[in-house]
Amino acid sequence: MLVVFALIIGTVAMAWGKNYVPAEMQEAPDATLCMSLSTIDTPLKELQVKHVMGQISEEEYLKQEQAIVNS
Numbered sequence: 001m002l003v004v005f006a007l008i009i010g011t012v013a014m015a016w017g018k019n020y021v022p023a024e025m026q027e028a029p030d031a032t033l034c035m036s037l038s039t040i041d042t043p044l045k046e047l048q049v050k051h052v053m054g055q056i057s058e059e060e061y062l063k064q065e066q067a068i069v070n071s
Helices: 002-018 043-052 058-070
Strands: none
Touching: 043 058
């Protein structure tokens, strides 16, 4: 009963509070990646950055990751 009551109160509070947040704040901002080249000191980190930046596909990432881990 207490869990259900807490969920109901939380839902009501979220719905009520949403009216007080400006529409610009409700939209998700674009994500950015900021890192220094000096922090990319291993082949695995370099591979991860390439994947996150969309330079290689997930399949290619997994294949190269496996090769790095096994070496």
